[in-house]
Amino acid sequence: MSRTVSSWILSSARSSTVLQGKGRWYSICIPNRNKIKWKLVFSKTSPHPAGSCSLDRTFSLPKAFRHTSTEEEHFSFQLSPTQINAILRAGELSHKTLGLNGKNANSVLRFESNQLASNSPIEDRRSAATCLQTAGMMFGVFDGHAGAACAQAVSERLLHYIAVSLMSRQRLEEIELAAEAMKPVRPILQWHRHPNDVEYHEIASQYFENLRVYWQHLLDLDTELGFSLEEAMICAFKRLDSDISLEVQAPQESALMRNIALQVAFSGATACVAHIDGVHLHVANTGDCRAVLGVREEDGTWSTLPLTRDHNAYDEFEIRRLKREHPRSEEKTLFVNDRLLGILMPSRAFGDVQLKWSKELQHSILENSCDVEALNIYQYVPPNYHTPPYLTAEPEVTYHKLRSKDKFLVIASDGLWEMLSNEKVVKLVAGHLTELNVQKPPLTFKKPVNLGYMHNLLLQRKGKGLASLDQNIATHLIRHAIGSNEYGEVDPEKLAAMLALPEDLARMYRDDITVTVVYFNSETIED
Secondary structure, eight states: HHHHHHHHHHHHHSSSSOOOOSEEEEEEEEEOOSSSEEEEEEEOOSSSTTTOOOOOSOOOOOOTTTTTTOOOOTTTOOOHHHHHHHHTTTTTEEEOOOOSSSOSSSSEEEEEEEEEESSSSSOOOEEEEEESSSOOOEEEEEEESSSSSSHHHHHHHHHHHHHHHHHHHHHHHHHHHHHTTTTTOOOSEEEETTOOOOOOGGHHHHHHHHHHHHHHHHTTOSSOOOOOOOHHHHHHHHHHHHHHHHHHHHHOOSSHHHHHHHHHHHHHEHHHHHHHHEEEEEEEESSSSSSEEEETTTSEEEEEEEEEOOOOOHHHHHHHHHHHHSSSSGGTTTTEEEEEEETTSSSEEOOOOGGGOOHHHHHHHHSSSSSSGTTTTOOOTTTTTOOOOOOOOOOOOEEEEOTTHHHHHHOOOOOHHTTHHHHHHHHHHHHHHHHHSSSSOOOOOSSSSSSSHHHHHHHHHHHHTTSSOOOSSHHHHHHHHHOOTTSBOOOOOHHEEEEEEEEGGGGGTTTOOOEEEEEEEEHHOOO
C-alpha cells in the first residue's frame, strides 16, 4: 500500500459525515457479486451506557498500536516491525500432542492458532479440546455478528454438548449419579486455551445445569447403541441452539444472567467444528466458516480438499433448501441484496432469534425486559417476515478418512477466506512447512565452543532470514491475508497500514480473522 493509498484512506475517512451528539454511525457491508456497497446505519445509543452489561471482554490490541479514530491529531499509518509482530502474534496459541511415554501415537501431531481483531473488541472465538471420557480431539472456530455474546457462549458450550452426545450410557449414568449426589463430576474435556481467552464465570452454573438436562434427556432415550458421530454433532448443534432460545424465555436468578441470556440470543454466530479420532475426521459446519484439507500428492505437488460449503446466498443448495421450507409467494423475498431477508449473510447460525421467533414472541420478551437499548438490542422485524423460522443452526457434517498424504487441516472464519483462496492458503501452509524443515540446518560446532563462536553462528542463521519467519503458521496466514500485494508477496507498508487502521475504519477494509491449523501425524495414520 503506497503512501498515496494510505493518505486516501485517511482523507476519505476524515471527510465523511459526522453526526453530532450521542449517536454513532455503523458501516454495514452489503456485498454484491460485482461490487461492494456500503450503508450507514445510525444507532441512538452510546457503546456501553452506565449500568449496562458488556460481554466483550476478550483481549484487544494494545492501544499504543491501534488508533481509536481517524480524528486523532497525530494519526499515522507507520508501525515499526516490532510493533507489527507484537500485534500479529498477540493471540498465538500452539499445542503439541504427546502420549504418556512422551511419544505421539495420536493422529494429531500439533495445532497452531491465532486471531486478529477488526471489530473492537473482536467478535470471533475459537476452541480446542481433548476428549477425556470419549476418544478424539475437537477444534472449533466461531464467527460472531451483532456482538460477541453468542460466539462466546457457543465456544464455551458446544464442544461439551458434542462430547456428552458421544458418551456411552454407562458414562452418562456415572456423571448423573455424581451430580445427583453433589459430588465432583469427572472432567469431560481438557481445554487448550490462550491465556486471554475468557469464560462466562457468572453463568457457568446455569450452563452446567442445562448440559445436565441434556444428558438426562439422552438417558431417557433408553438406547444402548447411542449416536453415530454425525448424529451426535447434529444433535449437539441443534440442542445448544434450542437451549440458547429457551434460556432467554425462562426466569433468571439475576439481572446480570438475564442480560447475558438476552445478548446471547439476540446476537449470532456461525460455527465450524472438527472432531478427529484416529483416521476418522468429521467436520460439522453451520454458516460461512470454512475447513480445508491440505494434501501432498505422490509427485510432491499439493492439492486442496474443501470439507465445508459456505451457507449463504451464493450457495444453490441453500437457496433451494429455503425455498422448500417457505411458501412460493416468498421466493423473491428470501434473499435481498444477497442476504437472508436483506439482513444476514449466512443462512445458518446460532442465536439470531430475530429470524427464528414469531413477531409476538420477540415483542413479548423485549417488552418484559429491562433497558434492552442499553444492551444494544433492538426489535426490528424485516419486511416480508411471514413464516419463521428462516434460520437454522443445524450443521452439515462431512466425513473424511485420513490418509498419510493428508498433512494438515485449516479451519478459519470468513475473514481469512475473503482475502485468500483455498488454494492460496494450502500453498502458504505447505511453503511454510518446507521453509521450517529446510531453513533450519543443525548448528555444527567446532571445538572448543565459546560464546563468540555461538554468537556468530546465530548471526549467520539470522542473516539467512530464519529469525523473521513466523513460527506460528496461523500468524503467517494472517500476515499474508492483510498484507499481500497483487503479486502475492507481503508489502510491509500495506501490512502496517492495515494494522494501524483505527476502530472506526478497520471493519470497512477487513473482518475479524481466526485461524486454526491442525497438523496430522502421517506415520500414525499410515500404521
